[in-house]
Amino acid sequence: MRFPLRMAWRETRGAWRHVVVAFGCIAVGVAALVGVASFAASLDRTLGREAKALLGGDLELRSARPLDARARAALARLAGTGATVTEVRELVGMARVPERGGTLLVELKAVEAGYPLYGRLDTEPPGPLGELLGEDGALVQEALLTRLGLAVGDPVWIGAGRFRIAGVIRKEPDRSAGLFTLGPRVLIGAGALDRTALVQFGSRVRHRALVRLPEALDARATRATLLRELPDPGLRISAFDDAEPGLRRFFAQLTTYLGLVGLVSLLVGGIGVAASARTFVERKRFTIALLKCLGADSRQLWTTYVTQAVCLGLAGSVAGAALGLAVQALLVPLVGGFVPFAIEARLEPAAIARGLAMGLLTTLLCVLWPLRRLRAVSPALILREPVEPTPAPGPRPWRTALMVGLGLAALAVWQAGSPKVGAIFVGAAVAALGLLAGTARGLTRLARRLPRLPWLAWRHGLASLYRPGGQTTGIVVALGVGVMLVVTVALLERSLSAYLDLERRRETPSFFFVDIQPDQTEAFVRTVSGVGGDSHPVLTPVVRARLAAINGQPVGRERTEGREDAWRFTREYVLTVAAAPPAATVLTRGRWWTAAETTARPRISVEEEAARSFGVDVGGSLTFDVQGVPVEAEVMSLRRVDWHALTANFFVIFSPGALEGAPSTYLATARVPRQAEAALQDAVVAAFPNVTAVPVRDVLERVGAVMDQIGAAVRLIAAFVIGAGVVVMAGALVASRYQRLYESALLRTLGASRTGVARAFAVEYACLGAAAGLTGSPLAALLGWIVLRFVLEVPWTFEPALLLLGVVLPTMLALAVGFGATFRLLGQRPLPLLRRE
């Protein structure tokens, strides 16, 4: 082992340019991976540490209805064992300032004295919650003050109640983060909620009972007991270690995809490592022949160069890991805003170890193929120079190819965390690399076939694209992958922002009005028509109900526990009735009811995804619990609903008459000109304080803001792919340095000016960059289309300017990198160079 180790060091010492390239290739990719993985780990740890604060207690009981007697009894029993219980009610409502005429949708939270059980509510001014709230105090988020032009101490109306702004909420431990909030938080005392008159029949209130258990009681065990005691599936019981599964899932997915983008940068780096190893072996073949001559067998040589690669890979990975910590620090502010507490970015040993392993394994796999050539170098090379370069070694190349391919695929699956996502990634990567490599090959072939150009610089620059031992394919692929990703992200952002632009969505209402009481409808329509010009609101009667049985089988906990789609079984459904199918309805199974059929028995049309969850089909039945009355209805049709349309849509539509007598409220939508929006909202809220106005423009803007943040995070990591491409290109130019030096000296000896040589170089570099852009951008358009069409289900917008930019920028980048790597060559005097050759 002594020889390989020492020889590896000596060879490394003697080839520092090659070393720097391989080092850089790996470092960039590992930085991205470690950055993402460390961020994910920090986030996970923070979520774990803050789990009790995030949930609000050791246990949480949550329901869309007030807790029933059994639940209360169970809570009382817990309190008897030393547990502390505090109740919280959450709902959306309208804040308004009648004196000044502003209204705003807010997320209202009414808390009891014990709140919060865990974590701390930070307010400005600070103080005990009871004192701050008093009888009529409200704590609000800064955004409310800004939007309504208020200050602490000012009065504000919430629903029908007048409150005094007692302070600003800086940090709320259990703000069930969700990514999207409807409006700023307003916190009031539990006793004051009635004054708002927002809790009326049919209003949507989330009732939460938070429990702090005594030391002796285990949260999981207590949860299990409660689950048995309280069979109502509509009552969600969570232990702290299961807090916010949706948030966790979101972050898991986000970090998975960021990690895969990071893996792309590592793989691009791998292309550079492979190319670098190839030129290294090619340049070192004389030394290799000599070593064989001195008695080195192929195992010793292989071990030597693999050792060298491993050391380089490790060094690059370590540097990358260090850089990754900086990436982590950048990701925290970009994505961390989604959680209600500070994410502590720190060294994550597991993430670093994984990054090092990734870097090392990628290096190893990427050098295996070029190092096969070691065996083929004949010691007879010492005796005479062969005309051709080292032939590729004959025996069983497919074994190495298979090993490298499987190894890289395994890395992808490891990074993806699931075989399915890994397989999709591998498939997409193979397709993209194949297309990029094919284009690069085509380009070199085209350059070779071009008629002889009259300009020396062009002739020479184009000829460089197909020079023997050139790395055109590698460079175009490496840069092209980066172009593809960055342009894709930009295209997605453009399409999404176009999609989220209310002005372009003619069919989307500007407002949803919720909780209109039956006796308010006429006045409501008058108000809207009066303020909104000639716009007429569309009112739909709705009945809130809970799913009670499927095909006659009661929906109990055993049906919902542990299911990702449990929410479909336990949520409060908003039911409506319709005689004819609503506009744009697409029936996928069955048919709509006839007038005659509606009189026979209740019938329903169910959204197809929900039906799939329930396991019902046409002919089956669903039973809803409507305020305690079970209503069984036969499924007559399944519908596909375009939720993206943001119009009033329903999971379940009843046949007319089926819900007669059930207590209903009304949901209204209205589209008004932009300039009338604020006035309409103010007028409706002033006239009907219990009605909640959801401004769609605000919601879309919030979604857009979240998308921007996610986009920024993806762009940050995608930049590493470009970075890796740049290193690969610089590496390829460094590898052909001597050839270039010699050529430039020769050209200048033959009378070319330095500018002339520079121009020839420029043509070559520009062609490389343009090829990467010309391949990467169309691929980006394709990838963007696939993601929009099949993943986001958002229409694709054609962005010619962006695609053009996707060609121009890489061309300029390639020029910059090219000259950065070679400008010193131009300054060298020809004679010493030629003599050295």
Next chain:
Amino acid sequence: MIEVRDLVMRLRGGGGPVTILDGLSLQVPARQFLAVTGPSGSGKSTLLGLIAGLDRPTAGSIRVDGRDLGQLDEDALARLRRDTIGYVFQSFHLIPTLTALENVVVPLELAGAADPLARATALLGEVGLAGRVHHYPAQLSGGEQQRVALARAFANGPRLLLADEPTGNLDSTTGAGIIDLLVGWHRERGSTLVLVTHDPALARHADRTVELRDGRIVADRLNGHGRP
């Protein structure tokens, strides 16, 4: 020590196959100092390379130290060279990125020798380069480079020394020094020495001279002082 039988070597050339060695047979007993002479292109260097197992002949067989080279794979040939053969080239062939000392250390390390650095330093002392051990080939004169190459060839105490025009790139004084070192080593250690040269004066130092022309032996004579 060396048994060459009906050796044929043809290479592909621009105008069809070129015959370099044409049915050559030769026996070299242990401890003999054999000079191989002949005009350039007569196949001297190729013969030497084939004896070292650096290439495979088109036909014929070679036995070195009792082992049939045709039966050995590339790695076994490498080990044979490592343990049995020292090779000296006309153009030195030092590894440019290694110091003199490191160039000599390589074969010792390949053989897994104990304390390779000390032994390499001693060897460089023996060839008169004690003060130049940390110099790179580019910093050494031609004569010095060839001395390093000699030390490298001597490193594992080879029983067979193959020298391919070792003075061809050197002036006569420097060349004489190199030959003295080579022959001195051969005499002291009793190793077999095959020296390719086109210098008749140099060939006269040998026990026996074989002259090649067009890939065949045209003369094979014992010199007066030589052993058979």
